[in-house]
Amino acid sequence: MTKSPHLFRVYIVACFLSSPASAFAQSPIMSKDLTGHIGIEDAIYALQVIAGIRNNIGFTTSDLYDVWGLSSNNIFVVGEGGIILHYNGSSWSSVKVLPYERLAGVWGSGGKDVFAVGDNGIILHYDGSSWSRMTSGAIHPLYDVWGSASVDVYAVGNYGYMFHYDGSSWSKITSGDWSTGTTTDAIKAVWGSAWNDVYAVGYIGNHHYDGSSWTTISSDWCEAIWGSSSSDVFVVGHSPVHYDGSSWSYMSSATYNTLDGIWGSSGNDVFAVGSSGAILHYNGSSWSFMDSGTACDLFGVWGCSGNNVFVVGKGGTILHYDGKSWSCINGGDCD
Numbered sequence: 335m336t337k338s339p340h341l342f343r344v345y346i347v348a349c350f351l352s353s354p355a356s357a358f359a360q361s362p363i364m365s366k367d368l369t370g371h372i373g374i375e376d377a378i379y380a381l382q383v384i385a386g387i388r389n390n391i392g393f394t395t396s397d398l399y400d401v402w403g404l405s406s407n408n409i410f411v412v413g414e415g416g417i418i419l420h421y422n423g424s425s426w427s428s429v430k431v432l433p434y435e436r437l438a439g440v441w442g443s444g445g446k447d448v449f450a451v452g453d454n455g456i457i458l459h460y461d462g463s464s465w466s467r468m469t470s471g472a473i474h475p476l477y478d479v480w481g482s483a484s485v486d487v488y489a490v491g492n493y494g495y496m497f498h499y500d501g502s503s504w505s506k507i508t509s510g511d512w513s514t515g516t517t518t519d520a521i522k523a524v525w526g527s528a529w530n531d532v533y534a535v536g537y538i539g540n541h542h543y544d545g546s547s548w549t550t551i552s553s554d555w556c557e558a559i560w561g562s563s564s565s566d567v568f569v570v571g572h573s574p575v576h577y578d579g580s581s582w583s584y585m586s587s588a589t590y591n592t593l594d595g596i597w598g599s600s601g602n603d604v605f606a607v608g609s610s611g612a613i614l615h616y617n618g619s620s621w622s623f624m625d626s627g628t629a630c631d632l633f634g635v636w637g638c639s640g641n642n643v644f645v646v647g648k649g650g651t652i653l654h655y656d657g658k659s660w661s662c663i664n665g666g667d668c669d
Contacts, residue, residue: 394419394428394664398646399438400478400595400634404445409636410460411646412437412450418465421644426663431458431465439478439489447484449499451476457489457497457504470497470504477522477536482529490521490534507548522557527564535559535569552582557594562601570596570606574614574621587614587621594633599640605655607632607645613653613660626653626660 396414403409407423414436418429431437435453442448446462455472457479458465474492481487485501496507519537526532530545535556542551554575561567565579570593574585591612598604602618611628613635614621626632630648637643641657652663 394650396650397648398633398650398652399436400440401636401644401646402440402442403636403638403644404442406638406642408445409644410440410442410448410450411634411644411652412440412452413646413650416452418450429465436475438476441479441481441487443481443484443487449479449481449487449489451479451489451491455491468499468504470499471506472497472504475520477520478524480524480526482526482532486529488524488532488534490524490536492520494519494521494536494538496521496524496534523559525559525561525567527561527567531564533559533561533567533569540569557592558596558606560596560598560604562598566601568596568598568604568606568616570594570608574606574616585616585621589614589621589623594631595635595645597635597637597643599637603640605635605637605643605645607635607647611647613645624660627662628653628665 394417396417398411398413401409401411409421411419416431416434416437418431418437420427420429435456437450437452440448440450442460448460450458453475455470455474455476457468457470457472457476459468470489472489472491472495474495476489476491479487479489481499487499489497497504498507521534521536521538523536524532524534530543532543534541537555539550540552540554540556541548554569554571556569556571559567559569567577569575572592573589574587574593575582576585589612591608591610593606593608593612593614596604596606602616604616606614609631611626611630611632613624613626613632615624628651630651632645632647632651634646635643637655641655643655645653650664653660654663
């Protein structure tokens with residue numbers, strides 16, 4: 335008699351249901367089942383948690399692409415396979431969100447209003463207790479998300495597509511000759527100082543929204559953007575570029591590394607991260623290299639102050655800066 339694969343699935347799910355407390359003892363943030371059922375991958379994931387493989391910070395070697403938080407005790411990390419991590423100030427917990435698309439960007443307006451975006455146009459929302467999938471009409475990879483408020487959120491991605499959330503629904507932005515989907519290039523990052531001062535940067539150049547329309551301001555190739563104000567904006571890719579409120583200028587950084595992420599506590603305390611473990615620091619006058627302790631590619635950076643900064647990257651790498659030196663929280667598969 336041929337054994338049904340469903341018997342194995344039932345057995346796995348039964349094991350999961352028999353010990354739900356232990357399975358998610360380290361996961362106070364739970365996810366809604368976005369497909370309406372428990373699949374075999376979910377059950378295996380639950381068993382891994384029960385077995386202790388995934389119940390602590392050493393649970394993953396998945397690539398981690400972005401980090402964002404509200405404070406030192408409320409930090410979110412997203413990455414490959416739909417993984418979401420949360421740090422409560424003392425311990426890390428993991429959340430498995432269905433389906434299993436890569437998540438590339440995370441941002442929120444508050445602890446009960448967090449967005450994550452990723453492959454196949456997925457946009458997830460966290461309401462303070464659970465994650466759910468939002469309807470947006472996006473079908474292509476999304477790389478970043480940012481907003482000036484809960485009713486003014488942008489998601490950007492492949493083919494030049496941008497989407498806007500007004501607090502009730504998502505809509506595609508059609509302003510600008512780069513937003514029609516006729517290009518194969520991507521918009522990699524979005525940031526603004528206010529609702530009427532928003533930048534979108536990527537492989538098709540840099541674009542600016544003034545509250546009424548989008549305009550292309552340069553054709554530079556960029557990966558990430560951050561600013562301390564409307565007159566102090568940093569963009570990174572191959573090399574840092576700075577906007578002083580009137581013009582853009584290249585900054586000397588003495589690096590050949592691709593820079594994928596940037597964040598600062600102020601205009602004279604800026605961190606940029608990139609390939610081969612590169613971490614650069616800007617002190618208001620010049621960029622300098624920092625010893626990251628890893629040769630692993632780094633993708634995202636965020637901090638709640640200049641002496642409390644987190645960096646995420648390839649192979650589950652999570653680094654922390656305490657104002658003096660970088661230390662490894664989770665090394666993933668990197669040395």
